[in-house]
Amino acid sequence: MATRPDYYKTLGVDRKATPEEIKKTYRKLARQYHPDRNPDDEQAEARFKEISQAHDVLGDPEKRKQYDSGSGPFATGAGPGGGFGGFGNFDFDGNSMGDILSNLFGGSTSGRRVRTKPRAEKGTDLEAQVSISFDQAVSGAQVPLQVPMHQSCPTCHGTGAKPGTAPSVCPRCEGRGIETQGQGMFSISQPCSLCGGTGTVIEDPCPTCNGAGAVRTVKRLRVNIPAGVRDGSRIRLAGKGEPGRNGGPPGDLYLITHVEPSSLFTRKGDNLEVEVPLSIPEALRGAEVQVPTLSGTKTLRVQPGTASGTVQRLRGEGPPKLGRSGEKGDIHYRFVIDVPKNLSKEQESAIEELSRTLDGNPRAGLFGNGSAAAAAAASASAAGDTAAKGAGDGS
Numbered sequence: 001m002a003t004r005p006d007y008y009k010t011l012g013v014d015r016k017a018t019p020e021e022i023k024k025t026y027r028k029l030a031r032q033y034h035p036d037r038n039p040d041d042e043q044a045e046a047r048f049k050e051i052s053q054a055h056d057v058l059g060d061p062e063k064r065k066q067y068d069s070g071s072g073p074f075a076t077g078a079g080p081g082g083g084f085g086g087f088g089n090f091d092f093d094g095n096s097m098g099d100i101l102s103n104l105f106g107g108s109t110s111g112r113r114v115r116t117k118p119r120a121e122k123g124t125d126l127e128a129q130v131s132i133s134f135d136q137a138v139s140g141a142q143v144p145l146q147v148p149m150h151q152s153c154p155t156c157h158g159t160g161a162k163p164g165t166a167p168s169v170c171p172r173c174e175g176r177g178i179e180t181q182g183q184g185m186f187s188i189s190q191p192c193s194l195c196g197g198t199g200t201v202i203e204d205p206c207p208t209c210n211g212a213g214a215v216r217t218v219k220r221l222r223v224n225i226p227a228g229v230r231d232g233s234r235i236r237l238a239g240k241g242e243p244g245r246n247g248g249p250p251g252d253l254y255l256i257t258h259v260e261p262s263s264l265f266t267r268k269g270d271n272l273e274v275e276v277p278l279s280i281p282e283a284l285r286g287a288e289v290q291v292p293t294l295s296g297t298k299t300l301r302v303q304p305g306t307a308s309g310t311v312q313r314l315r316g317e318g319p320p321k322l323g324r325s326g327e328k329g330d331i332h333y334r335f336v337i338d339v340p341k342n343l344s345k346e347q348e349s350a351i352e353e354l355s356r357t358l359d360g361n362p363r364a365g366l367f368g369n370g371s372a373a374a375a376a377a378a379s380a381s382a383a384g385d386t387a388a389k390g391a392g393d394g395s
């Protein structure tokens with residue numbers, strides 16, 4: 001025959017203890033052995049279960065009476081399954097126990113604050129926008145930043161409980177975090193609706209954080225923007241997010257960069273592009289021209305007969321490639337021929353001189369070779385020249 005557990009001994013109370021005394025002792029022990037307070041301590045956990053079971057019986061006047069008299073479910077050897085090999089043969093129904101406990105704990109359980117689960121959790125990831133100049137984007141920068149975030153409440157150190165108090169065992173689930181509805185084979189277990197599965201509730205919330213365990217603050221940071229970011233880059237700053245909970249690692253901070261455009265350089269992928277005006281003689285005869293780089297100037301050799309739109313590039317003079325250390329993009333120099341709007345008398349006669357010698361038709365290739373259309377186009381072009389000139393003068 002199985003032995004009957006001595007619940008009075010488990011709780012350390014006298015057989016004649018009043019319900020008040022049992023309640024008081026139980027609460028004291030439950031706090032002491034609660035798994036939240038004794039993480040990874042199997043002995044404490046086993047003790048906590050014993051205490052809870054003892055209280056489940058002794059805390060209920062009806063069950064206590066049956067227990068004391070050895071009747072009902074407590075009758076030893078009363079038939080098959082009647083032994084006390086385990087604690088599974090009487091009703092541990094979650095609801096009724098919740099009611100009993102909530103009575104014992106002094107009234108309604110509604111409105112109690114729920115405590116965050118004492119499992120290590122990574123802090124929340126945050127996102128912030130930073131505006132930087134073009135130069136800062138190219139060379140990298142350290143910028144001050146104010147990031148609103150939650151931090152562990154300084155008053156309660158994150159417990160959510162008023163200083164001097166501690167979160168207590170959830171009266172509905174007795175700290176198990178699970179509620180069971182129904183009986184036997186048809187019972188359904190689900191996270192406790194009162195404590196949300198954490199097993200604890202806060203009866204006296206911390207006045208600073210209102211029981212949340214965290215407060216909203218603005219954290220001032222100096223963040224390093226890596227060289228080579230672009231407008232709209234998303235940079236991950238590991239560990240700069242909200243602090244972790246219960247010893248968990250902090251979250252990350254994602255920075256979205258807004259880069260002011262440069263008056264000179266246009267970003268094209270990994271490279272930069274600059275427009276370089278050439279005078280007509282430079283384009284015709286070739287030249288050596290000074291061009292800007294990110295660090296100063298360089299000389300480019302312009303080939304004779306350079307067409308408008310020709311691109312020359314300087315490899316490795318561009319911005320650093322983000323995430324590929326040491327690699328840099330290029331700068332593309334796009335030549336555009338600077339056409340003067342107004343000509344002096346001297347320039348005009350020089351152009352006259354030039355047009356006499358440059359008498360070919362550059363558009364001949366647009367039309368069929370030697371066809372009537374080509375001839376018509378050529379003569380139309382000659383007439384068009386004067387027409388265009390007249391229009392230009394008028395404007």
Ligand SMILES: [Zn+2]
Binds near residue numbers: 155158206208214
């Ligand atoms: Zn607090």
Ligand SMILES: [Zn+2]
Binds near residue numbers: 170176195196
């Ligand atoms: Zn609960």
